[in-house]
Amino acid sequence: MVSLLGAKNTVFEQADPHAVSDYVNQHVGTHCIRLPRSGSLQASLSHCSFGKLDLCQISYGGSVHVTSPALETIYHLQLLQRGHCLWRGRGEEHYFTPGELLLINPDDPVDLTYSEDCEKLIVKLPASFLQQACADNQWHAPAEGIRFSASRYDLKSLEGVESLLGLICQEAKAENCAAQLQEQYGRIIASKLLCTFASNVQYESQGESCPSFGRILDYIEEHLKKDISVEQLAQLARMSPRSLYSLFERKVGTTPKSYIRKRKLEQIHGRLSDPAAKVRNITEIAMDYGFLHLGRFSESYKSTFGELPSDTLRRHH
Known part of the structure; x- marks a missing residue:
């Protein structure tokens, strides 16, 4: 599968999954992994910071169980590209397949099991970034924080989201992308998420x-x-x-x-x-x-x- 991020963004290639997990903890989101008892897994990861966003393309190369009590101050938008990923949350479970999006709120527990061939793109957004998008658009964000009401989506049914993610990844691969442009793209995707996904935000300007x-x-x-x-x-x-x-x-x-x-x-x-x-x-x-x-x-x-x-x-x- 063609990488959504460029070769210059490669951090690990066929590496120890624990090393990849440690890097994810530092840059993408706090979590724990549990590996299969047998086999030697080969994990890969590409990562880049793009304005206030972090883009991460990851595969663990095995049936890895990923858990976290909560992401706390960040949102994750995870796009499955290959394989499948079992998600458990909100009293239900779902096997994500390529083309499906998982949206994780800061206070959502994370419980994911990757398939051996699972590969996904993760977009990390700071909670403060979405708050600022509400302020910029004169929308009312609840004091307890912005919360999206659903966790899973079919990318094809979301108008413009797929092309926007593709464009951001394309800009992230470019040799020179101005900081101002990166910030602008970040503001666009924050507003796009708030306009597209059901949430507890009141859209007073609409x-x-x-x-x-x-x-x-x-x-x-x-x-x-x-x-x-x-x-x-x-x-x-x-x-x-x-x-x-x-x-x-x-x-x-x-x-x-x-x-x-x-x-x-x-x-x-x-x-x-x-x-x-x-x-x-x-x-x-x-x-x-x-x-x-x-x-x-x-x-x-x-x-x-x-x-x-x-x-x-x-x-x-």
């Missing part, structure tokens, strides 16, 4: 986006029994479908389709829970809201409300 988003939600409520497409919503909001995905991720932490399905299920749950509602049968109400496959509808309903639709109907009617 007054125009709130009425627009409210109009989208009103349209969804008025047309819940119809088949609402992402293209329809994007046209209503006068933005591209990819921008619409970013808007929904930022505002409600999910995709437009998932939000619409959730609202349909909530409407059905309300009908089934209302003794005054005239519900002849579950199939009819499910089809009213566009659920044509009753088995999948029942699974989604139970996953959302913890019981089958027939149980809800039986308890309230």
Whole structure:
């Protein structure tokens, strides 16, 4: 795989993983590693400071378990390039595959297990840097600190993030990149993360986006029994479908389709829970809201409300 960082940024090549880990502790983030009991691992690492950012491309060459109580004063944006990486956090676990992003808050515990062929790019951002981006854009950052509400993302669904990371890595490989330009890129990526990923920041300067988003939600409520497409919503909001995905991720932490399905299920749950509602049968109400496959509808309903639709109907009617 082509390195995102240049040869001049190579620090270790087929080296002792403990030496690589010690370097990471000094420059990228405090952590501990646990190695397999057998085998001789060959770890590699490239690193460069780019303004206030640190860029690190790393592979341990084996199934290494990486843990940390918390990163404390920094955020990590980790892009998996090769292999897979098992992440455990927030009561769940997920195997990251190439093209997926892991976003780690300063107070998030880190629990990662690399595959033998795992390779990733890590972008380290100081917490103070994101605070400054909020101040520059007149956004309100909570006193307890900025916290992103989701940990994993598909890079392809995030408009502009992939090209921005690629451009920063390209500039980092350049022989002469002015310090002022590095700082500017850093400010751009900080603002991009805050605009793209759902967080606890209040975007007071985005007054125009709130009425627009409210109009989208009103349209969804008025047309819940119809088949609402992402293209329809994007046209209503006068933005591209990819921008619409970013808007929904930022505002409600999910995709437009998932939000619409959730609202349909909530409407059905309300009908089934209302003794005054005239519900002849579950199939009819499910089809009213566009659920044509009753088995999948029942699974989604139970996953959302913890019981089958027939149980809800039986308890309230």
